[in-house]
Amino acid sequence: MPVLEVRDLSIRFGGLQALEGVNIDVNEWEIVGLIGPNGAGKTTAFNCITGFYKPNTGSVRYRGQDVTRMPPHRKAAMGFGRTFQNVGMVKSATALENLKTAQHAKIGYDVMSGLAGASATWREEKELEDKANAILDLLDLSSIRSTKVGGLSYGTLKLLELGCALATDPDILLLDEPSSGMGPDESDELGERLLVLRKEFGLTMLLIEHHVPLVLRVCDHVYVLNFGRLLAEGQPSVIQTHPEVVAAYLGGEAPEALAQTQVTDEDAALDEATSDALEHDAADAPARRTPARKTSPRKAAAKASTKSAAKSAAPKATAAKSAAPKATAAKSAAPKATAAKATAPKPAASEGTPAAAKKAPAKRAPRKVAPADETASMQAGADEETA
Amino acid sequence: MAVTQAAAVGVDAGTPEAARPFRPSLPGLVLRGLIFAGLAYVVLAVLPANADRAGKASDAVVFAMVGISLNIIIGYTGQLSLGHQGFVGAGAFAAAYSSTKQGAPFFLALLIAMAVTGIFALLLGLVALRITGLYLALITLVFGLTLEVSLFEVQEFTNGGQGQPALRPDWLIENSRFYYFGLALLTVIVYVDWRLTRTKTGRALLALRENERVAAAFGINVTAYKLLAFVMSGVIAGLAGALFGYRFENVTGADFDFFLALTYVLMVVVGGLNSRVGVILGAVLFSPFGLDNLFEIDSVHDFVAGIPGIGEGRIQFMPRMIGAFLLIQTVVLNPGGIAQQLRPLTSWLGGKKFSLHGDKDSGPGVVEGSSARA
Numbered sequence: 001m002p003v004l005e006v007r008d009l010s011i012r013f014g015g016l017q018a019l020e021g022v023n024i025d026v027n028e029w030e031i032v033g034l035i036g037p038n039g040a041g042k043t044t045a046f047n048c049i050t051g052f053y054k055p056n057t058g059s060v061r062y063r064g065q066d067v068t069r070m071p072p073h074r075k076a077a078m079g080f081g082r083t084f085q086n087v088g089m090v091k092s093a094t095a096l097e098n099l100k101t102a103q104h105a106k107i108g109y110d111v112m113s114g115l116a117g118a119s120a121t122w123r124e125e126k127e128l129e130d131k132a133n134a135i136l137d138l139l140d141l142s143s144i145r146s147t148k149v150g151g152l153s154y155g156t157l158k159l160l161e162l163g164c165a166l167a168t169d170p171d172i173l174l175l176d177e178p179s180s181g182m183g184p185d186e187s188d189e190l191g192e193r194l195l196v197l198r199k200e201f202g203l204t205m206l207l208i209e210h211h212v213p214l215v216l217r218v219c220d221h222v223y224v225l226n227f228g229r230l231l232a233e234g235q236p237s238v239i240q241t242h243p244e245v246v247a248a249y250l251g252g253e254a255p256e257a258l259a260q261t262q263v264t265d266e267d268a269a270l271d272e273a274t275s276d277a278l279e280h281d282a283a284d285a286p287a288r289r290t291p292a293r294k295t296s297p298r299k300a301a302a303k304a305s306t307k308s309a310a311k312s313a314a315p316k317a318t319a320a321k322s323a324a325p326k327a328t329a330a331k332s333a334a335p336k337a338t339a340a341k342a343t344a345p346k347p348a349a350s351e352g353t354p355a356a357a358k359k360a361p362a363k364r365a366p367r368k369v370a371p372a373d374e375t376a377s378m379q380a381g382a383d384e385e386t387a
Numbered sequence: 388m389a390v391t392q393a394a395a396v397g398v399d400a401g402t403p404e405a406a407r408p409f410r411p412s413l414p415g416l417v418l419r420g421l422i423f424a425g426l427a428y429v430v431l432a433v434l435p436a437n438a439d440r441a442g443k444a445s446d447a448v449v450f451a452m453v454g455i456s457l458n459i460i461i462g463y464t465g466q467l468s469l470g471h472q473g474f475v476g477a478g479a480f481a482a483a484y485s486s487t488k489q490g491a492p493f494f495l496a497l498l499i500a501m502a503v504t505g506i507f508a509l510l511l512g513l514v515a516l517r518i519t520g521l522y523l524a525l526i527t528l529v530f531g532l533t534l535e536v537s538l539f540e541v542q543e544f545t546n547g548g549q550g551q552p553a554l555r556p557d558w559l560i561e562n563s564r565f566y567y568f569g570l571a572l573l574t575v576i577v578y579v580d581w582r583l584t585r586t587k588t589g590r591a592l593l594a595l596r597e598n599e600r601v602a603a604a605f606g607i608n609v610t611a612y613k614l615l616a617f618v619m620s621g622v623i624a625g626l627a628g629a630l631f632g633y634r635f636e637n638v639t640g641a642d643f644d645f646f647l648a649l650t651y652v653l654m655v656v657v658g659g660l661n662s663r664v665g666v667i668l669g670a671v672l673f674s675p676f677g678l679d680n681l682f683e684i685d686s687v688h689d690f691v692a693g694i695p696g697i698g699e700g701r702i703q704f705m706p707r708m709i710g711a712f713l714l715i716q717t718v719v720l721n722p723g724g725i726a727q728q729l730r731p732l733t734s735w736l737g738g739k740k741f742s743l744h745g746d747k748d749s750g751p752g753v754v755e756g757s758s759a760r761a
Contacts, residue, residue: 052600076606088601090594101590105606111615114586115579121586168606 001064001170002027003204009058018044019055019228025208026172031198031205033215033236036225040123042208043085045225046174049206050082051075062172077105079169085177085208087157087200088164091150095160098149099132100125102167135163139193154181159190166201171199175207179214191217204310216240224248392424409740419736430570435563445634446570447676452627454655454670455580455663459620461652462660463589464613465596466515466567470531471651474621476643477534478504478578478628480544483553483638483741488543493497493556500629502587512614531648539640544558550639552630576623650710652678657713658724664733665702672713672725678706 006024010017019041026032034042047053049060051072060068067075075083089098107128109345136142139159144152149160158181158205165173178194191214197203209215215222215236222232222239226248232239239245435441453475469626488548508510515523534630538544545551583589591612595602596745599609606682632638652672652739659667671677681707682688692699735741 014428020634050604052603071608072600073606073608076604082604084604088598089603090590090601092597093590093593097590101587101594101607104591104594109586109588111586111588114588117578119581121582125586164605168604174590249505339647372617 002061003030003063004049004206005059005061005064006045006049007059007061008171009045009055009060009117011044011053011055017228018169019048020113022225022228022230024049024230025224027200027325028204029221030200031194031207031218033219033222034208034225035210035215035222035239036231040140041226041228042225042249044228046082046176046206048206050174073105076168077167079171080167080173080174081168081311082174083158083161083165083176083178085180087154087161089149089157089298092148094148095136095144095152096129096132096146098160098164099135099167100128102164103131103169104324106169107137128169132167135167136235138166155186157289158182162193166197170203172206175205175209176209177210179209179211185209187214188217190214193219197299233350262363274373400649411738419738420572422736432553435566438562441566441753442634443674443676443680445562445566445569445630447671447674448566448573448675449627449630449634450651450654450670450674451667452569452576453624454658454666455576456620456623456627457591457651457655458660458666459580459583459592459616459623460662461655462666463583463592463596464515464616466519466618467521467528467652468511468535469645470527470529471654472643472645472647473527473531473625474504474507474648475631476539476638476640477507477626478625479553479638479642480539480551480628480630482629483551483632483671484544487552491557496553497505497629501625504621504625504628505618506621508617508624508680509614511621512617515617516610516613521714522706528645531643533638534643535643535645539643545638548639550637552637553629554636555633557634565634568665572626572630576626577667580663588615591745611741634684635650644729651760653714655711656724657710658732659726660724662723662726664729668725668729673710676711682706 002025004024004026006093007023009017009019009022011019021044024032024034024045036042044053048055048058051067051070054069058068059066062075062080063356067078069204070078070190072080082088090101091220107124109118109124114121133142133145136145139161140164141156141163144156144160149157152160158178162175162178165175175194179190182190189223194205194207195218198205207219207327209219219236221233222236223233224239224242224245226244231248234242434444453471456474457468457471460466460471478500482496482500485499486493486587491499507530511527514526518526542548555565559568575621583592591602591607594605594607595609595612602609602612631642635642654669654673655666656669657672658667682691682702688702690698691705692702697747717724725731726733729741731741
């Protein structure tokens with residue numbers, strides 16, 4: 001039985017269908033990624049899952065129990081730990097106080113004995129403090145114990161927020177962009193931390209994340225949202241090469257990419273073939289933007305030979321294309337990628353890809369498409385994301 | 388604050404907060420002890436020595452209770468209540484009516500007063516669940532004004548406009564005893580309020596004041612704690628109201644006009660939100676025992692009356708003038724109020740090292756620069 005089972009989740013805000021028919025499964029011990037371009041509905045999905053929004057249709061089941069309509073504080077008490085995109089903590093309180101506040105649901109004494117000052121209260125307050133200190137030590141944050149949270153740097157805040165989520169003693173942890181505000185090194189470290197935390201606390205995690213290396217590093221499974229629908233799901237390495245996903249990220253907004261693309265009927269046909277060939281595909285074809293067709297034919301060609309090989313090769317094509325969104329560059333690079341794959345062993349191809357992509361694309365595409373882009377090391381598909 | 392920190396040092400010794408290896412020296416301890424002894428002497432012996440002074444000091448005690456009550460709403464939950472005179476009035480009338488008209492014993496009358504205002508506060512709390520900020524302030528304003536012209540005008544309660552008698556029991560007839568009794572209740576209230584800020588309740592209120600979503604993510608029942616805050620505030624205000632009634636042994640609707648509500652807000656803000664010491668000092672200052680009393684002292688009276696431009700005729704406006712001035716300087720210069728300015732002193736009294744820059748380890752209830760967000 002999955003820890004978290006989201007079925008046919010839909011929510012509408014006025015004229016905007018923020019989520020439509022979203023299905024997400026998170027199994028015990030899994031770290032599942034939820035990715036997608038801005039406005040895709042990732043955070044909305046989080047809010048529905050954690051009870052902050054009431055979905056119009058669909059259900060959220062936690063270990064078999066229907067918790068769709070349960071208020072957020074009860075979900076928190078039953079094991080949903082979450083963080084927020086813009087850091088959810090009590091800013092005027094110290095780090096230690098925040099960690100104590102986060103343990104609220106696990107506190108055994110009731111309000112009245114607390115007000116009366118029963119001895120059990122004192123004892124338990126001490127325990128809360130010990131646990132808070134233990135978490136600070138675990139995250140190497142002991143130095144900010146008595147610092148007011150409002151004055152901390154963004155990266156530290158994010159880490160401390162993770163600590164607060166841990167302090168709620170969660171069973172499943174929902175992290176909304178845990179690495180935002182962190183540099184590449186810090187986010188690598190975060191990835192290690194998440195893996196360690198999973199091991200030590202037996203946690204299951206669902207995370208929204210834009211930092212692709214982190215997703216590749218920690219996620220067992222990835223769901224891709226676009227325009228409120230599930231676009232694809234699968235293993236991170238597979239998702240990375242998924243043409244629909246690539247298209248969704250690059251969108252129709254990259255002008256150079258658009259200009260150099262001529263959509264032919266054959267392209268479209270090939271595109272469809274690709275979609276069918278790849279496992280899961282919830283998106284409707286008309287919603288696709290042109291770049292999808294631009295990349296997919298190549299992939300389709302590659303796929304024709306061997307499916308898995310195509311997957312490992314495709315990132316290179318993607319990377320090359322986004323790296324230099326010029327028609328010539330992309331076109332010359334793509335065949336090369338395919339060729340390289342044919343000769344080189346598969347792992348080498350797929351490993352080389354992220355690195356290659358990491359260097360190049362950050363400069364151009366993001367500036368055009370997403371002025372608010374903050375992490376320079378974002379790669380290929382993630383370029384367009386903003387926080 | 389002093390209360391809080393004194394306890395923090397005494398009880399949490401060994402915790403990281405006390406890890407800073409500062410221990411007051413022996414002369415320091417003696418000096419602090421002497422100051423506390425002096426304060427205790429003034430509060431416990433000097434004030435009640437004279438019946439008239441004891442009466443005014445009990446006014447200050449009642450104001451202090453209202454201050455703590457109001458601080459729970461303005462300080463801890465971050466909402467503005469402009470109708471607190473309604474709670475106090477409801478408490479006063481409930482106690483007076485139940486004891487005089489229904490013959491309830493003194494303590495039962497106090498409990499009834501607390502229950503009645505608790506219910507009023509619960510109703511207002513239900514409103515506060517849906518409305519916050521300025522609009523809630525307006526609703527509390529209307530709440531107070533409505534009580535003034537409705538409940539406080541009912542013939543049965545007001546005894547036909549003459550005021551409802553609220554006679555003290557025999558053992559409280561002396562003003563000094565009444566003062567001691569009020570002081571004892573105030574001590575209990577301060578203790579409860581201190582426990583509130585030091586337990587999960589205070590942390591929950593702080594969290595939901597800042598961000599209700601975060602609070603909910605921490606497993607805090609936002610609805611329940613908001614209601615709890617309002618009910619606690621109402622119950623304390625009701626007790627204060629009952630004492631208010633017994634203090635003058637007669638309750639009239641005119642006692643609870645809107646100006647009183649403003650005075651309450653003023654004293655809490657000027658005293659220092661989220662600070663018990665500040666709120667109590669503010670309450671004393673704005674109570675009849677404070678500024679009003681000050682200008683009745685002959686030497687002060689004569690001196691101020693002698694200042695050109697003020698004179699005998701205008702001296703009655705002086706307390707309000709000073710109140711307004713204090714409010715302005717609080718809002719502009721030190722949002723923490725009197726408590727903020729006294730913090731070096733109070734934290735020194737609490738056993739910390741003397742420092743003009745304050746300390747970082749303030750408890751959860753102490754928020755730098757916080758003010759009512761209307």
